[in-house]
Amino acid sequence: xxxxxxxxxxxxxxxxxxxxxxxxxxxxxxxxxxxxxxxxxxxxxxxxxxxxxxxxxxxxxxxxxxxxxxxxxxxxxxxxxxxxxxxxxxxxxxxxxxxxxxxxxxxxxxxxxxxxxxxxxxxxxxxxxxxxxxxxxxxxxxxxxxxxxxxxxxxxxxxxxxxxxxxxxxxxxxxxxxxxxxxxxxxxxxxxxxxxxxxxxxxxxxxxxxxxxxxxxxxxxxxxxxxxxxxxxxxxxxxxxxxxxxxxxxxxxxxxxxxxxxxxxxxxxxxxxxxxxxxxxxxxxxxxxxxxxxxxxxxxxxxxxxxxxxxxxxxxxxxxxxxxxxxxxxxxxxxxxxxxxxxxxxxxxxxxxxxxxxxxxxxxxxxxxxxxxxxxxxxxxxxxxxxxxxxxxxxxxxxxxxxxxxxxxxxxxxxxxxxxxxxxxxxxxxxxxxxxxxxxxxxxxxxxxx
Numbered sequence: 001x002x003x004x005x006x007x008x009x010x011x012x013x014x015x016x017x018x019x020x021x022x023x024x025x026x027x028x029x030x031x032x033x034x035x036x037x038x039x040x041x042x043x044x045x046x047x048x049x050x051x052x053x054x055x056x057x058x059x060x061x062x063x064x065x066x067x068x069x070x071x072x073x074x075x076x077x078x079x080x081x082x083x084x085x086x087x088x089x090x091x092x093x094x095x096x097x098x099x100x101x102x103x104x105x106x107x108x109x110x111x112x113x114x115x116x117x118x119x120x121x122x123x124x125x126x127x128x129x130x131x132x133x134x135x136x137x138x139x140x141x142x143x144x145x146x147x148x149x150x151x152x153x154x155x156x157x158x159x160x161x162x163x164x165x166x167x168x169x170x171x172x173x174x175x176x177x178x179x180x181x182x183x184x185x186x187x188x189x190x191x192x193x194x195x196x197x198x199x200x201x202x203x204x205x206x207x208x209x210x211x212x213x214x215x216x217x218x219x220x221x222x223x224x225x226x227x228x229x230x231x232x233x234x235x236x237x238x239x240x241x242x243x244x245x246x247x248x249x250x251x252x253x254x255x256x257x258x259x260x261x262x263x264x265x266x267x268x269x270x271x272x273x274x275x276x277x278x279x280x281x282x283x284x285x286x287x288x289x290x291x292x293x294x295x296x297x298x299x300x301x302x303x304x305x306x307x308x309x310x311x312x313x314x315x316x317x318x319x320x321x322x323x324x325x326x327x328x329x330x331x332x333x334x335x336x337x338x339x340x341x342x343x344x345x346x347x348x349x350x351x352x353x354x355x356x357x358x359x360x361x362x363x364x365x366x367x368x369x370x371x372x373x374x375x376x377x378x379x380x381x382x383x384x385x386x387x388x389x390x391x392x393x394x395x396x397x398x399x400x401x402x403x404x405x406x407x408x409x410x411x412x413x414x415x416x417x418x419x420x421x422x423x424x425x426x427x428x429x430x431x432x433x434x435x436x437x438x439x440x441x442x443x444x445x446x447x448x449x450x
Contacts, residue, residue, distance in 0.1 A: 025341045026072045027333065030087060030097035031056065032080040046355045050288065055359055063348045071341045073099075084401070091115065096332040098342040102149065104140035104323035105392060105400040111148050112398065116327050118146040126347045134387035137364035140323040143395060149325040150346050152353075153361035156321040156386045157215055157310050160272065160280045160290055164304035169196035169278070179311040183249050186313060190258040193278055202259040203277035205268050206416050210408020213250070215320040216281065217411065219310045220246040222318030222391035233396040234436040236403070238429040247414060247421060254415045261416075275300025281310075284383065287360035291378055309383050321390025323364065362387050398439045403432055 036053040043049055044065045049058040060073050076097060078086050084106065090096060102110065110116045123130055130138070130147050137151035161177045169192055171178045180186035190201035205212040221228060226242035229235065237243075253259050260268070260277055272280040273293055287307060294305035310319035326346055333339040349356075353363045354373055362383065363369045375381045393400050410428040413419040 024068075024070055024072050025337050026074055027098035027338055027341050027345065028076055029060065029073050029345070030076045030078060030083075030090075030100040032078055032083045032101065035077045046352070050358075052285065052359045055356060059349070059352055059355065062352075063345060066348075067344070071344060073345055091329065094331065096329050098328065098332040098338060099345055100327055100329055100332070101152070102325050102327055104149070104151070104325050104395065105404075107141065107149055107325060107327070108143060108395050108400075109398055110327065110329070111143055115329055116148050117330060118148055119150070119328065120147050122343055123147060123150075126343050128347055128350050132365045132367050134362075134364055134366055134369060136321055136387050136390040137323060139395065140364075140392070141325055149327045150350060151364035152324045152326050152349060153356055153359075154321050154323050154364055154387055154390055155284045155361045156383075156390050157219055157281060157319050158284055158287070158307045158383065159310060160282055160286070160305070160307045162272065162275060162278050162301050162304060163306060164300065164302070165197060165199065165275060165278045166193070167304075169193040171278075177306065177308070179308065181312060183245075183313055186249075186311075187252065187258075190253060191256070194258055197278075199275075200258055200260050200277045201279060202253065203263065203268050203271050203280040204254075204259045205263060205265055205282070206254075206260070206412065207262050207264040207267075209265055210405050210412060212281070212408065213411035213415065214404040214408040216250070217243070217246055217407065218320040218391060218393070219318060220249075220313065222320075223310075223312060223314035223316050225316050227394075229394055229397055233394055234398070234433070234440045236429055236432045236436070238425040243425070244421070247411065247425070250411065250415050251421070273299055273301070284360045284362065284386070287379060288358070307379050307383065309386050309389070317385065317389045318391045319386060319389060320392065321386055322392055324361070397436075399435060402435065406432055 033056050034053040036057055040049055040054045040057040040061075042061070043058045044061045046055050046058040046062060049055045057075070060075055064071070064073055087100060107116075120130070128150065133141070133151055134154065136154050140154075141147050141149040141151050163172055163177060166172045166177050171189060171193060178189065180189050193199070193201040218228070221242050224242040226240055228237060228243070230237055230240070260271060263271055268280060268282070269286070271277060290301070290305055290307070293299050294301045294303060296302060326349060328342055328346070333342055350365070353365050354368045354371065357363045357368070357374055357377065357380070363374060368374055369384055369387050375384070393403065397403065406428060410424050414421055414424050
């Protein structure tokens with residue numbers, strides 16, 4: 001078998017596992033990204049699709065077309081907001097999908113509960129080379145030196161610029177935005193912009209989006225070579241100088257009217273399109289939409305849009321990043337044939353990483369992110385450093401979704417509503433640590449029971 005290519009070996013495995021008369025094996029694929037069957041239900045060429053839903057639908061269709069008579073992937077679409085609760089309920093009810101998409105920030109919770117097994121041996125069998133994973137992606141799927149998932153993309157925080165407004169404030173040079181490189185420069189430029197235009201420098205997501213402040217905090221803590229978990233994975237520290245200084249900077253900008261107010265996600269997008277501020281902090285996933293918008297003559301960003309990774313305000317380059325990852329849950333496949341089929345689907349997604357990058361998300365393979373095809377996509381060469389410098393909570397930290405929301409709610413209370421900084425951070429730290437200690441005790445009890 002060492003002389004047989006991985007793809008051929010997998011095909012042989014599928015053939016050996018099935019009788020000659022067997023029907024195609026069906027595997028289920030649980031994902032979010034919405035449903036767009038009306039537009040892309042029959043499309044098998046991902047190059048003709050746009051957006052996350054369109055491209056993942058076309059990719060799945062392409063796989064099914066290439067494996068007709070052997071494998072059928074049945075997509076199960078769940079709304080993003082209820083995805084994890086529904087997936088948990090399905091696991092309890094033993095209705096487990098063969099392949100499921102997760103965020104890397106959720107991976108540890110599944111691994112520690114024994115729901116996912118390492119994939120290193122099977123990666124080698126099918127030709128998925130983990131040595132090709134980018135540094136950020138490697139960290140996102142590795143626990144105790146073993147790979148538990150296939151990294152599908154890296155998504156991160158960007159600064160999206162309205163160059164037309166920046167130019168009015170003298171903050172464009174050689175067609176590029178003048179970036180701040182310290183907190184002091186940031187405040188000076190934001191004040192300069194507001195004085196010149198009468199508008200806030202930033203468009204912030206301050207309503208119904210606690211993740212905004214948590215992700216911004218993580219970016220700025222990472223740039224100070226700090227950590228919210230400096231000693232133990234079950235004990236957060238919100239009293240470091242890095243946390244205090246970051247919170248004070250955010251508070252100052254809001255108090256001085258250098259940021260928008262009362263905007264949720266959709267209102268912020270509308271505000272940026274209308275020219276209500278110069279810089280919107282938002283994700284990689286909206287690059288395509290904002291590029292298309294900048295080609296419309298009635299847009300405030302007409303011929304004047306660009307994006308950069310979170311600028312380096314402190315000693316290190318860092319920005320919040322997370323990943324969409326593909327996992328194979330235990331009990332998701334009934335036999336060796338369906339297991340092989342699911343692995344074949346993972347290998348296909350690994351090979352098609354460059355196609356998915358058209359969404360605005362970054363590839364998780366070094367060979368793809370260094371390729372000319374990727375670098376030629378608009379703005380991509382400028383944001384490729386995220387694959388190296390992206391930071392997140394340590395993957396070993398449990399309950400990351402709850403931690404992110406709790407942190408974000410605390411910062412909203414401080415920045416937007418003027419709550420006392422020290423008291424709010426102390427209460428938040430205590431609340432998070434109690435939750436993590438309970439989780440650690442629970443895991444210890446589970447391990448003892450096993």
